[in-house]
Amino acid sequence: MGSKGLMTSKKYIKKPTVRKSNPKSKWIFYLISFVLFLFIAFGVYKFRDGFLYYLGFKTDKNVATLSKEDRKLADIRIYEVLHKHDDKAIGFDVSEYQSKIDWEQTYHIDEAFELSFVFIRATAGKNKKDKQFNRNWEAAKERQLIRGAYHYYRPNENSIAQAENFIKIVKLEKGDLPPVLDIEKLPKSQSIDSLKVGLRRWLKKVEKHYKVKPIIYSGESYYTDFLKKEFKEYPLWIANYNFWRNHLENDWLFWQFTEKAQIEGIEGMVDLNVFNGDKNKLLLKCIR
Template sequence: MRFSAVPVVLLAGLVLSGCGFSSNRDRVAAQQPSRETTSSVAQSPSPMPAANVGTAASQAQPPQEMAWAGPVPEPQAFVPVARTTGMPVPSERPIALIAPENPAIEEAPPTRGQVYSHRFRDAKPINFGSRSPRKLAVHGVDVSRWQGDINWAKLRTQGANFAYIKATDGGDHLDPMFKKNWRRAKEAGLKRGAYHFFYWCRTAGEQADWFIRNVPREAGALPPVIDVEWNGESSCKRRPSRERVLEKMQVFMDKLERHYGQRPIIYTAPDFYRDNLKGAFPNHPFWLRSVAAHPSKVYPGRKWLFWQYSGSGLSHGVDGRIDLNVFHGSEDEWHSWVAARSS
């Protein structure tokens, strides 16, 4: 059967136009970004950092360039790809909830310094009975110019785990061995602090300023100490009233606490305590001199942090006699107390 020429031409035109429409549709579809996630693009485990909007760097970015994937390839016909087991699957949950967070890095706890056992001797030993200072774990010393040139490394191995070092008197005297002792005690690994001998003939503010001027503020140093006692050998013979004593001490201690960030320790002896300090300063730590009996007998009801139990100690590393002291607590309690002072 023969077809008319016109219908044949029309039919051919429809076929060709259909092919062209289909080709354009595929080309447009190929240019659309694929929503598939493939292993060819590494996925960041956490959100990408946001770029600064409007900066020269962002404006210079080519429109067809991806920083993490390179140039966009030429459009190709879509070819279905079978899903691979383990391939990341897009989620509607926020990335912050599904991306693994980096675990917090905990700093290693500071290394505890070795606590050396008590190996001191005593020129005038006292029998303290069942409450002997020897039963406590952490012993130490206090020193001044009168101990001369100290071998600190040897003194430490004898049981001096801490040292309180004489720094200042009144408002104008610096112990000539303070700087050397301060430096060498630290080099030997002792925990050390400084103490001030209080003069009742100088203002508290002057004395605090003098101490601050000469004693460095260092991380890890033990709290400063105010030494209050009646001293018959001192050039100052004045004995103020109890009210005046407490007032002057408060001024001095407040100024040191503001500067060093640690509450000062009060060192005292039995007669001075009896005259002035019984019941006073309940929130301050005390360092008590008691060389003939346990502090509980000499200072009833008073909590204490350090006990000076001898003024006639003997040890390798120092010539002559030396004051012996002990911390009121176990070895673990000592480490905890020191760590709290260092934070």
């Protein structure tokens, strides 16, 4: 009985399990790590000037309303785009949302890039006038910035009434940029075809009044999806904030590449724009 009990005990004793490493799992881990490394390396290389600029000069940057990391990425991209377009005119755009601006401070971005032009919101819809338009319009002229006025189009309001609102408020002069139609929203109570008819009416009426072809402002995807086929004869001001894009297209007259810039004299964040040419070429686009 003692012998049988011993044998039974031996039968149920389990040896520790030795887990063998899975070569396939290691291979996947190394592959993912390598791809991640390449992705980071590519990003650093592509935006190398921006990274070096940030590390060298931006460690005490005011983060405004962004987190520290978001502010850092915004500054890197802004510097990178400006650095790659240092032969082109740089400008910004404002509205009443920037409150009162100290225009005497608005000369440069970080003392490195001159600001040459500004777009100022004048009107919105059929009866809205920007609260700061008159002040901004006159101040920009005194500051000797090349200035332009834009209208924020409301798709569900009468297009002719909107054009008349803009014409009533904006008195363009020699040296000003052509009027701008800002279209960003889709209609709620009409078809896309009806929207296009309204846009065409606004553009035609405004062009007839000022004797110059207006500029269309829109997001790149919005323009490509809804406007490009019918409105390709109009000059373009395109908004695209994609972090990985750092060049404008040949058919873009202006490129709004960020909404997160900081400019001395302006509270909060501001849109920045690149003109597809230098300041002298920009002057040729102005009303004569």
